[in-house]
Amino acid sequence: MASLFGLFKKQNSVIGLDIGSSSVKVIQLRKDKGRVILETYGELATGPYMEKAVGQAVALGPDILSQLIKDLFKEANITTKSGAISIPLRSSLLVTIDVPELPDDKLAQMVPLEARKYIPVPISEVMLDWSVIPDMREELLGPEEPNAPHNLPTGGHEMSKMKQVEVLIVAIHKDTIKQYEEIARQTGLEAKFLEIETFSAMRASLYGNRGATVIVDLGAATTKVVILDQGTVRLSHTINKGAQDVTLAIARSLNVSFAKAEEIKRKVGLVERVGDRDMGETLSPIVEYIFNEVNQVMVEYQKKRSRSVEKVYLIGGGALLRGLPEVAKESVYAPVVLGTPFDRVEAPAFLENILQAVGPEFAVSIGLALRGLEEL
Numbered sequence: 243m244a245s246l247f248g249l250f251k252k253q254n255s256v257i258g259l260d261i262g263s264s265s266v267k268v269i270q271l272r273k274d275k276g277r278v279i280l281e282t283y284g285e286l287a288t289g290p291y292m293e294k295a296v297g298q299a300v301a302l303g304p305d306i307l308s309q310l311i312k313d314l315f316k317e318a319n320i321t322t323k324s325g326a327i328s329i330p331l332r333s334s335l336l337v338t339i340d341v342p343e344l345p346d347d348k349l350a351q352m353v354p355l356e357a358r359k360y361i362p363v364p365i366s367e368v369m370l371d372w373s374v375i376p377d378m379r380e381e382l383l384g385p386e387e388p389n390a391p392h393n394l395p396t397g398g399h400e401m402s403k404m405k406q407v408e409v410l411i412v413a414i415h416k417d418t419i420k421q422y423e424e425i426a427r428q429t430g431l432e433a434k435f436l437e438i439e440t441f442s443a444m445r446a447s448l449y450g451n452r453g454a455t456v457i458v459d460l461g462a463a464t465t466k467v468v469i470l471d472q473g474t475v476r477l478s479h480t481i482n483k484g485a486q487d488v489t490l491a492i493a494r495s496l497n498v499s500f501a502k503a504e505e506i507k508r509k510v511g512l513v514e515r516v517g518d519r520d521m522g523e524t525l526s527p528i529v530e531y532i533f534n535e536v537n538q539v540m541v542e543y544q545k546k547r548s549r550s551v552e553k554v555y556l557i558g559g560g561a562l563l564r565g566l567p568e569v570a571k572e573s574v575y576a577p578v579v580l581g582t583p584f585d586r587v588e589a590p591a592f593l594e595n596i597l598q599a600v601g602p603e604f605a606v607s608i609g610l611a612l613r614g615l616e617e618l
C-alpha cells in the first residue's frame with residue numbers, strides 16, 4: 243500500500259534549472275505549509291564537456307547539454323522532475339517602446355508592427371509577448387484627474403501630441419523554445435514553464451521592492467544589466483565583457499593556461515598579490531570598464547525618468563570575485579550590494595555561510611524555482 247500512497251501523494255518539490263554558458267545550476271525547493279525549504283542545489287561547469295576549461299563559456303548542443311544535466315541531477319541528488327528552465331537573455335529580445343495610447347484592439351495590431359523594427363528575424367519565427375508598463379505617475383499619485391495640472395515630468399512628450407504609453411516587448415525565437423523542449427524531453431524534465439533569466443533574477447532579488455533598482459548579472463562572457471522600477475522591467479542592456487575576461491587577463495599577465503588562471507582568480511581575486519604582481523592593478527581596469535558602463539546606463543535612466551536608483555544588486559558567478567564589490571562601489575553612484583537570494587529559502591544553519599558565499603550565482607535558478615512553487 244505504501245507505493246500506492248506514494249503515487250497519490252501531492253508533489254511539493256520543484257527544481258529551477260539555469261543553463262548558463264559556463265555553468266549549469268540547479269536548485270530544488272519544497273513548499274511546506276507556506277514555508278519554502280531548500281532541499282538541494284548544485285552546479286556543473288560546461289567547459290569540460292567540450293574539452294575546455296572550467297569557467298569558459300561554451301555553446302553545447304542539446305545532446306551534450308542533456309548529458310550534463312543528467313549528471314548534475316545525479317550529483318546534486320535531485321529527486322523531482324518537475325520544474326522550470328531559464329532562457330538566456332541572449333536568445334531573446336527585451337525592449338521597451340513608446341506607442342500612442344490606443345484602445346486595446348488597436349494596440350494589439352500596432353505593437354507587432356512596431357516590434358518588427360527591433361526584431362532581426364521574420365516575426366513569424368518568434369514568440370512575441372508584450373505588456374503595457376503602468377504609468378509611473380499614475381501609480382505614484384493615483385489616477386490623474388482630467389485637466390489637473392501636475393508638476394512631474396511628462397517624459398518629454400508634447401502635450402499637443404497623443405498621449406504615449408510604454409510597452410515592454412518580449413520576443414523569443416521559436417527555435418530556442420524547441421531546443422529547450424528537446425532538452426526537457428531528453429532529461430525527462432517536466433518543464434512547467436520556460437522563463438527569460440532576467441525575470442527569474444528579478445524575482446529572486448527584489449523582495450517586493452518597488453523603487454528603481456538595477457540588477458547586474460556578471461556571467462562568463464557577458465554582463466547583463468537590467469533596470470526595474472515599480473516592480474517591472476524598464477530597460478535591459480548587455481555589456482560584452484564578463485568574468486571570463488578577468489581569467490583571460492590573468493592568463494596573459496602571468497603567462498599561464500586558462501585553467502590555471504581560473505584557479506588563481508577564484509583564490510586571489512582582486513585583493514592579493516601573485517609573486518610580484520598586484521592582481522588588483524591587472525584586473526581592476528576590466529571591472530571598472532564594466533561598472534562604468536553600468537553607471538552610464540543607470541544615469542541615463544535616472545535622467546530620463548527623474549528617478550534615483552535605490553540599489554544595485556550584483557549576481558552571477560562573476561560577482562564572487564574577491565574585491566569586486568569594492569571596485570563596483572567606486573564606479574557606481576548608487577548603493578551596491580551582493581545578491582542574497584538564499585535569504586528567500588529556509589536551509590540548515592550549518593549551510594548558512596556557504597549559501598551566503600555562493601548566493602549570487604544561484605539567483606536565476608532560485609527565482610525560477612520560486613515561481614515553480616507558486617504554480618504548484
Ligand SMILES: Nc1ncnc2c1ncn2[C@@H]1O[C@H](COP(=O)(O)OP(=O)(O)OP(=O)(O)O)[C@@H](O)[C@H]1O
Pocket residue numbers: 261262263264265266297330460461462463464484485486489504507508509557558559560561562563564603
Ligand atoms: N568563487 C569565484 N570567484 C571568482 N569568480 C568566480 C567564482 N565562481 C565563479 N566565478 C566566475 O563566474 C563566472 C561564471 O558565472 P555564472 O555561472 O553566473 O555564468 P553563466 O551563467 O555560465 O554565464 P551567462 O549567464 O553569461 O551565460 C566564471 O567566469 C567564473 O570564473
Ligand SMILES: [Mg+2]
Pocket residue numbers: 261262263461558606
Ligand atoms: Mg548566467
